[in-house]
Amino acid sequence: MRSFLALSLSLALTGVLLVMNLALLRSAGAPAGAVQERQAVVTTLRPARPTPPSELAPAPAAAAPFHWRTVESADYAVYAANLRAIGAPPVVVRDILLADLEKHFAERRAALAEEKEDTFWQSADERDARVRTRALQLHALELEKRALTRQLLGAELSFKALQEMRERGFAQAIMGILLGFTGLPQVDHLVTVHHLREADVNSFLALREGILLDEDLAALRSLRERFEAELAQQIVPTELEELRCRLAALDNLSALRQTNGVPITGPELREIARLRAETRDFLARAIQLEDHIYSEESRQQGDAAFEELLRRFLGADRYADVVRARDQTFVELLQSTAQLGVPKNALVEAHTARAAAARQAQEIRADEALSTEERALLLATLRATTTDRLARTLGPAAFTAYAKSHGQSLTNALSLPPQRRRPAAP
């Protein structure tokens, strides 16, 4: 009985296994599964660095077109950043942005100046108030422009200074000679600083209607110091001294030259210019500050000190040459007879006679005891004697040359003032 039960169970198991095997055999004939796509993403992290322009490969012909509008922006900071991002050199960024800023602010200035109403019959007080308000607005606008320029270009720059340096022709040539002692970037700096600080002075005065209190003078003196400190940022001390000397020579020493009868060498003139620059503040003068921060008395003291230094440096004879060279009548005598070999002592004598005659004529004209006719007679006599004296001193050829160029001014100096024509009777 037990054997029968075991055989039955085993046969039942065989049946189950047969069914399972058959089912598997049937499923093995079914089609294989569809191909699955799988994607894996690998992420690499590295710090971004600007690529130097030289490493950039040229754009292939089929590259996506670039358009300027992707660079331009209403926001100047974005515009500047975009220009730099496409590799525009600093000078390009400067020239584009400075010109743009200048136009933008010029429009805003013009809008401030525009008067929409008819204010012609407004009182002067109201007009003054309007002018003061506008001056404040203009000042604020200028400060805004400078701040923006600094933010965008990293330095205080002046479009007007650049324009001045880009002037064509002789003005440029003369500036080139005057500032030829230093490099071109330094010249740019000098002219820019000059422009900016001079504009500061003008603005300072305009905002105060030209009336300066003591505290203003202190502020102006600081401005003067700032000007010098900023100049010195880009030039060495010897160049700064050279600048002072050249400003002195340009401004004040025009009489001291060989063609005016002053025998002087280049190094001597340089030394005289140095003496002049020590007795007068030509940097303050360059930005229109001198008259404000130095009293007339101190300026006169400076002039007197220079005259004394000049006299000592040149000696009495040559100093006398300088004094004569400052007199236009002597220069006229000298230059009109330059080619005729007139001795120096003859020129000096003629000049002395001419100057004495001019003084005498002045006295005759001022003498109220004389009638008009008497004055005319005396002056005619003086003209005749002076002409005779000059002709004898200079010689006929030189006198003719002098009379040809300056005869009329000699006659005028020794005559009554021209008579006013009376209007015709109605």
Added chain:
Amino acid sequence: MNWPRLILGSVALNLALVGMLLFQTARQREAALPETRLTVVTNLVAATPPEPARAPVVQVPGSPPFHWNQIESTNILVVATNLLAIGCPAETALDLLGARLADDLRARVRELLRPFNARFWELAASNGEFEDLVKGTETEQTIELWTRQHDDLQKSLRQALASPAEKRTTSPRHSHYRHLTAEKQTQIAELEARHEQELGKLRPTLAQLSANERAAKQKELRDRHQTERAGLLSAEELNEAELRRSPQAAKVRELRGFSTTPAELRSLALTLKNFDTANPAPPRPDPARTEDKGDFEAKSSALEARRRALLLAQLGEQRLATFERGSDPRFHTLLKLARRLEVPAATASQWLTLQTTAQDQAARTRQDAQLSPEARAVALVAIRVATEQELRTAVGARGWSAYQRHAGDWLKQLGQ
């Protein structure tokens, strides 16, 4: 029956079936696995350190990104064309390339002048006129040549950029014509610009004429311009323009510290203009004929008295005084000082009164024939000292130096 053999055979069959089952299952699992394709994508992520104050994030378009070098060239006209090709506005291109041209010229001229720089002081001592150092030399010719070339290039640049040579705007509308409509103001501005051009063209011709011919020609032109101007305006508009251009309008418009309305100011200008038209000033005497001077002064004083009487009738005593003070330049300066010191405008009036009183007193002292020269000098110094003290108190310590600098010159002369 042999039961054990049957059982053993059945177990063996079962085991074989289990083996087949396992084999088939393994085969089916392999067949059931799908085909997999693996793609590896490299994704570059730039880790940018935070920059708080930096400019905005910039994305350079193009693939590869555009670079400025792509438009650069040694030929400036090529650069201009390239700039236009990428859509750069002509105005911007001109700003950039015009500056570049000028800088190039500047650098070349500077190099050319290098020999002069080295001899600066020597040349300055011999001649001094820096213009003359270059004039008539080969250097001058070279500079002129380069300048011409620069101008030509600039012109070509403008053409390449299709930029107008010069923006000529109509001159700003003059305040004398602000009473007109905008359209008429523009017409007047255009007319005046044309008149200016005509005058400019005529000037070289005028220089060659005699004085009388010149005057006649100028008058003819003036009259024609006046007729043309009048043709644009109605009679009322013309009268108003004439009034606004008159010296009387200029005078009343400069009155300061004089409270008034636009209508009253206009009325005052008209009153004065009508008076001056009806009462012309006496002709100035010949300076050489001193005998005519007295007569002229008497006539002028009489005329002034009549003008004053007219204003008195219109303004009354007190306002006439304000009117007279309002045109005094000394008062203008004092008003500014008062503003700077933030004191009322009436204070400036007090300062002026002190000045006028002291100057009158000094004038009387100078003319006092009973005083000896020494006594006169002492009296004048005393007036000066007293006035200075009074003024210093009135102006205050903060403004006293400024008063002396800007309005105090008269004090120096007071004691003389």
